[in-house]
Amino acid sequence: MKNRIRVLRAERRWSQADLGERVGVSRQAINAVETSKHDPSLSLAFKIAEAFEARIEDVFDPHGEPD
Amino acid sequence: MAMTPAAKTYMRRMLVIFTLYTVLLFGAVWTDNTFELAQPVRIILSLLPVLPVIACIGAIIAFVRAMDEVQARIVLESALIGAIIVAIASFTYGMMRGVTDWPAIYEVWYFPAFIGVTGVAKFFVKRRYQ
Numbered sequence: 001m002k003n004r005i006r007v008l009r010a011e012r013r014w015s016q017a018d019l020g021e022r023v024g025v026s027r028q029a030i031n032a033v034e035t036s037k038h039d040p041s042l043s044l045a046f047k048i049a050e051a052f053e054a055r056i057e058d059v060f061d062p063h064g065e066p067d
Numbered sequence: 068m069a070m071t072p073a074a075k076t077y078m079r080r081m082l083v084i085f086t087l088y089t090v091l092l093f094g095a096v097w098t099d100n101t102f103e104l105a106q107p108v109r110i111i112l113s114l115l116p117v118l119p120v121i122a123c124i125g126a127i128i129a130f131v132r133a134m135d136e137v138q139a140r141i142v143l144e145s146a147l148i149g150a151i152i153v154a155i156a157s158f159t160y161g162m163m164r165g166v167t168d169w170p171a172i173y174e175v176w177y178f179p180a181f182i183g184v185t186g187v188a189k190f191f192v193k194r195r196y197q
Contacts, residue, residue, distance in 0.1 A: 029137035032196040038137050 002064025005034040008052045023047040073133030080126040088119040120178070137196055145192045149185030153177060 009019055016030040023030075025044065032038035033048070040048065040060075049056040070078070095112045098104070104112065131139050157177065163169060 025135035026138060028196065029135045032137045037196050038140065041136055044136060 001036060001039050002061040003034065003036065004059055004061075005030070005048065008054065008059065009034075012052075019048070019051060022051045071133070073130060077126055077130040077133075080129075081123065084119045084123045084126060087122075088116055091119065092116040141189065141192050141196060145185050145189035148188040148192070149181050152184050152188070153181045156180075 005019070009016070014022075015027075016034065017027040020027045020030045023044065024047070029038070029044075033040045033044070045056055045060055049059045052059060095115050099109060099112055131142055134142065157172070160169070160172065164171065
């Protein structure tokens with residue numbers, strides 16, 4: 001599943017650890033989601049979207065293939 | 068890297084459990100070697116060190132539940148790989164023993180083998196998610 005986490009983080013100058021802290025998961029978890037090695041649970045996907053003040057479909061694209 | 072509160076609790080509980088395990092194991096061996104005991108008492112004595120090992124299941128499950136979903140996935144995948152490898156290895160060894168004179172493996176080694184193989188598997192599984 002493709003996502004825009006890296007871009008959204010870069011816009012806010014957040015590190016993976018910063019985002020992890022905001023949504024309550026480890027830096028490793030953010031990295032795994034960002035690089036599409038792990039598809040997040042619905043709950044984590046909503047938390048990530050919420051942290052970026054974006055809609056979930058603006059962060060994740062279930063039809064997109066990972067880069 | 069700083070330990071999470073859940074990791075600290077886990078380490079504390081495991082320290083208590085393995086201290087208790089060591090005391091009970093050596094205590095049971097010493098008692099059995101020192102006194103003439105009836106067979107039922109010897110059986111109870113030999114099962115005493117198993118109690119802390121059972122307690123460690125609770126500590127492990129509590130720790131895994133406190134992890135985030137990626138960390139938990141890494142641990143569970145590693146444990147699955149560890150269980151499959153030890154099961155296949157012991158099964159294969161058992162089959163080979165039927166046609167060779169290889170020595171029997173003492174069952175008490177299966178659990179440490181599972182923990183060891185899981186640890187090695189975790190190293191590789193973790194890399195997959197990095």
